[in-house]
Amino acid sequence: MSTTSLDRIDIKILNELQQNASLTNVELASRVNLSPSPCLARVRTLEKLGVIDRRIALLDPAVLGIGVTAFIQIKLEKQVQTSLENFTRSIDRLAQVMECYLMTGESDYMLRVMAADIEDLEDLIVNKLSRIPGVSSIRSNLALKRISHKTVLPIDANRPVTVKACATPSRPLERSPRPRYDPTGPLLSDAPIGLDTNRPSYSVERL
Structure with missing residues (x-):
């Protein structure tokens, strides 16, 4: 190339x-x-x-009423190709997930999510993330305050930069419309949230 x-x-x-x-x-x-x-x-x-x-x-989340940022660690039952692909497809349909990384260490994935409030975050964890097949545990940490946020990549005009040429630029993934998402069943109703002991365990901690 x-x-x-x-x-x-x-x-x-x-x-x-x-x-x-x-x-x-x-x-x-x-x-x-x-x-x-x-x-x-x-x-x-x-x-x-x-x-x-x-x-x-770039939109201002505070102006739009999106006030909760959380970092979620997810562990899968088995880190096999089919599980990884299924998780990737499921995560891409969740608009609250801003970033998702495949990790080394104890957790398999690290997510940065944004939600309107704690109830919205709980709905994301209990009714969506925990229902993705293969998920064994979920651990969440709430961010109390954003200290720094950058979108500008650190490229220095005083240092040489070499890029690999490609035929066409990459394209962003298209998200499917999803008022309520459940990868294992039909769209959820607006019924109150209920915890199911058969679902993966999860915890929420403040940073």
Whole structure:
């Protein structure tokens, strides 16, 4: 696979777009000291290489009433390929799951989730995560306060950056509409939550 080296102007373009993806091409060109045409050509090249994956809007969760952040450790009964694939498919349908990592150590997965409130978090754990086939234990930690949050990747214009060229940029996964999700059965009703002793154990701790 061929590689492409990014120069300082490329990195400046990336840093500007990471800070504000809504910049017009004219505004961006002015900030990186280029004329509009070569600036646009560079941006299109970065998109073609897959360096720029997509442009999104960052929303303020507090304004939208999404006030709970939790980190959830999940352990599977067996770490076999079918279990991993099934878990991945199930997790992708849960909009509250912001990030999911396959881990080393005691837990198999680490999730960062955001919920409207504690009741919403409990519903996610009890009625959704615990019902995914193969899940053996769930442990949650509540975040009391966000100290730092960054979306800007640390790329330095003073250091060489080499990227692997690809034919097409990666695409975000499409989430299925899910007012209420249950991977083992029909959509859940709005009935009160009830704990089932046959389901995997779970605990919630404050950080």
